[in-house]
Amino acid sequence: MRIGIRRRSEQKPEPASESEELLFGGRLRYDTGWSQHEKAFLDLSLVGMARKLPSLVGGTIRLAWRADRGALITVGVCEIGQGIAQAVGLVVTNRILQALFAAGSTEERLRAALPSLVVAATVAVLNAVLASGSTAGTGRLEPKVERVATEQYLDRAARVELSAIEDAQFHRLLDSAQFGSQSARRMIGACVAALNGIFAFAAAAGVLTVLHPVLLPLLALIALPRSWGALRVSRRRYASLQMWIEHARAGRLIGSLLTENSAAQEVRVHGVGPFLLGHFRTMSEASEAEQTRLADDKAGTELFAAALTGAASLATYAALAGLLLTGRMQFAVAGTAVFAIRTGSASLAALVMHVNQLYEEALFVADLEKLIAEADRRAIPTGGLDLPSQPKEIRFENVTFTYPGRDIPALDDVTLSIPAGAVVALVGENGSGKSTLAKLLAGLYHPDSGRIAWDGIDSAAADRDQLFSRIALVTQDFQRWPFTARTNITVGQPGAPTTNGRLQQAADYSGADSVIDALPNGLRTLLARQFQGGVELSGGQWQRFGIARARYRAAPVLICDEPTSALDPRAELETFDKIRGLAAHGQTVILVTHRLSSVRDADVIYVLHHGRLVEHGSHEELLARPGGRYQELFQMQAARYQASPVSYEPQ
Ligand SMILES: Nc1ncnc2c1ncn2[C@@H]1O[C@H](COP(=O)(O)OP(=O)(O)OP(=O)(O)O)[C@@H](O)[C@H]1O
Numbered sequence: 001m002r003i004g005i006r007r008r009s010e011q012k013p014e015p016a017s018e019s020e021e022l023l024f025g026g027r028l029r030y031d032t033g034w035s036q037h038e039k040a041f042l043d044l045s046l047v048g049m050a051r052k053l054p055s056l057v058g059g060t061i062r063l064a065w066r067a068d069r070g071a072l073i074t075v076g077v078c079e080i081g082q083g084i085a086q087a088v089g090l091v092v093t094n095r096i097l098q099a100l101f102a103a104g105s106t107e108e109r110l111r112a113a114l115p116s117l118v119v120a121a122t123v124a125v126l127n128a129v130l131a132s133g134s135t136a137g138t139g140r141l142e143p144k145v146e147r148v149a150t151e152q153y154l155d156r157a158a159r160v161e162l163s164a165i166e167d168a169q170f171h172r173l174l175d176s177a178q179f180g181s182q183s184a185r186r187m188i189g190a191c192v193a194a195l196n197g198i199f200a201f202a203a204a205a206g207v208l209t210v211l212h213p214v215l216l217p218l219l220a221l222i223a224l225p226r227s228w229g230a231l232r233v234s235r236r237r238y239a240s241l242q243m244w245i246e247h248a249r250a251g252r253l254i255g256s257l258l259t260e261n262s263a264a265q266e267v268r269v270h271g272v273g274p275f276l277l278g279h280f281r282t283m284s285e286a287s288e289a290e291q292t293r294l295a296d297d298k299a300g301t302e303l304f305a306a307a308l309t310g311a312a313s314l315a316t317y318a319a320l321a322g323l324l325l326t327g328r329m330q331f332a333v334a335g336t337a338v339f340a341i342r343t344g345s346a347s348l349a350a351l352v353m354h355v356n357q358l359y360e361e362a363l364f365v366a367d368l369e370k371l372i373a374e375a376d377r378r379a380i381p382t383g384g385l386d387l388p389s390q391p392k393e394i395r396f397e398n399v400t401f402t403y404p405g406r407d408i409p410a411l412d413d414v415t416l417s418i419p420a421g422a423v424v425a426l427v428g429e430n431g432s433g434k435s436t437l438a439k440l441l442a443g444l445y446h447p448d449s450g451r452i453a454w455d456g457i458d459s460a461a462a463d464r465d466q467l468f469s470r471i472a473l474v475t476q477d478f479q480r481w482p483f484t485a486r487t488n489i490t491v492g493q494p495g496a497p498t499t500n501g502r503l504q505q506a507a508d509y510s511g512a513d514s515v516i517d518a519l520p521n522g523l524r525t526l527l528a529r530q531f532q533g534g535v536e537l538s539g540g541q542w543q544r545f546g547i548a549r550a551r552y553r554a555a556p557v558l559i560c561d562e563p564t565s566a567l568d569p570r571a572e573l574e575t576f577d578k579i580r581g582l583a584a585h586g587q588t589v590i591l592v593t594h595r596l597s598s599v600r601d602a603d604v605i606y607v608l609h610h611g612r613l614v615e616h617g618s619h620e621e622l623l624a625r626p627g628g629r630y631q632e633l634f635q636m637q638a639a640r641y642q643a644s645p646v647s648y649e650p651q
Helices: 018-024 031-035 038-042 046-067 069-101 106-159 168-177 180-211 215-259 264-269 272-325 331-377 434-441 464-469 485-490 500-510 512-517 539-553 569-584 619-623 629-642
Strands: 393-401 411-419 423-428 449-454 471-474 557-561 588-592 604-609 612-617
Touching: 018 215, 018 272, 046 069, 046 106, 046 180, 046 331, 069 106, 069 180, 069 331, 106 180, 106 331, 168 215, 168 331, 180 215, 180 331, 215 272, 215 331, 264 272, 272 331, 393 434, 411 434, 411 449, 411 588, 411 604, 423 434, 423 569, 423 629, 434 557, 434 588, 464 471, 471 539, 485 500, 485 512, 485 539, 500 512, 500 539, 500 569, 512 539, 539 557, 539 569, 557 569, 569 588, 604 619, 604 629, 612 619, 612 629, 619 629
Parallel strands: 411 612, 423 588, 423 604, 471 557, 557 588
Antiparallel strands: 393 411, 393 449, 604 612
16 A cells, blocks of 8 residues: 555556557557646645635635525525534533533532523524525535536537537547536535534634633644645545546447447447457456555555544643643633534544535536636637628638648648539549538638638638528438437427428428328327337438438528438439429539439539549539549449349359
8 A cells, every 4th residue: 555645747657458459549548638637736735725715616606606696695694604603602612611610519500501501502403403504505506506517518518619529639628527517516515514614613713712722733733634635635536537537438438339229230240249348347447446546545545644633632632631730721621622622623624624525626617617718719709701691602712621630631722613503513432522521611610721702701701600500411420319200300490480381391302201100109209219109210211301401491502411322212313303403492502422323413513532623514524524533433333233233142
């Protein structure tokens, strides 16, 4: 069992475990992440704590004020009342002891102590009433504070740029900040307990100072080792959590893959279950070893602190005996002193514990605050230039874009025009940049250089809410919302009141109507097997909902990224006809697809290769270009359909 404090930076990083290496390609315990918290770690000293605590407590009180000011006032009044009651209680106890130890018959002494006894009983009743008022107020306040903090967390997470959501560092922050809301909740309880401790300690300290000035420093001496121990344990726990946070997320991910619908088939047929379970076990065992290390460390620290506390208590009682023997203290006063020392050291120990808990929780609340600041920095900006509601032309002008952390641009100097009311097809091999182009058009990313102009207005300077409102999306990995069939369509425009006519139109358009007719509760059917009464749809059926949703949104620009990949041939043909029909009604359609037969009617086809625009024109123009990339791709696909049937002989 090691007790000495060794800074993390001095420890040799352990190598990646086999599971970390195999599944995640390296170590998931980051010392670099820890350095972000180094300051918080160093400040976890008595001085740092005393300096930072008021502002941290202030932040929680502001949160509580926003959550439920009535409950906060109740708690405050009850706590202050209890503090006063405790001080009065100690003073009255002193009076009772003095009356009982005074000269005279037992009856006379009891009679003299009686008024103080009545006051003591009244104070005890009052204290109990105030304590229950505080408990009720705290109980009301805590969940509300957690809710307000969680809302802040989720709100910020939902409003950051897509690039932040794809950034591992931001995810780390999201991870550590997720504890912030529960910590804010616990901070309320810890604040109340600490306040309680301060009053109780002040009462005991006041009484002790009056009895003899030397008793107060002795009381502090008793509390010192415990404070040191508690601080050390909590900073080690916090450090460990920060270091292991990504490892813990990976462990949870493996666990969830074993229960998730999407992985269920491979987990069974490919036998991935035991494989994942094995890695889950090794990952868990590694974090268990860390827990054990922490527990050993804590036990050692507490034992050491307890020994020091014992020595300090001995010194205190020896000093008390000295005062008695030298006649500097009366016997009755010594009785009160023992009582006050016991009360005082107990309340000081509780105070240290609660202040420490407060501080530890505050570190996580500080992580939440850090996330909020970072999310605000990376938030999608509000305001900007107005965009035309029905743009006549969207132009990509020398657009270059590289994903963060990548060396090769996903789009390289692309210039192209998207005229209003046209069907514009984007084709090219895997990884050629089609989806990236669509995401830039949708305003999810901005070009690193060049611009995307909507009737001459640079979309990077435009009001992003307006930009988003002009776009409807059916992406390759469109969301299968685990909600009702109705919501899966109307979520295309969640802010607007649902109109049944539009809903029906969108369902008819996409072919989702026939799927809905077959559902047990029609539009009210829950499309999530994991809930009671929920049903699961096929991939193609889901896709019809994705298309219906985009149709329901009724935006001037519709981006369809592989919209028909899961549809049967008949449904695919119908859908493409309908998509072309949309353009006839003035909607601009951007079609990303590998099915070149479906783009032959597009007004213009752009062919991308390694992020560059290599060809463009109509289907006929591109086919007539000898040695052209489009011609090559088209002929390859056509050949597959024209080839004579291949006979299959089982081996
Ligand atoms: N979120 C991302 N972060 C980093 N790189 C990305 C990201 N998305 C795509 N890329 C990379 O950008 C390049 C272009 O990808 P994109 O998805 O635009 O291609 P695509 O033409 O749509 O491909 P596919 O036909 O396979 O869907 C690829 O090299 C890909 O690895």
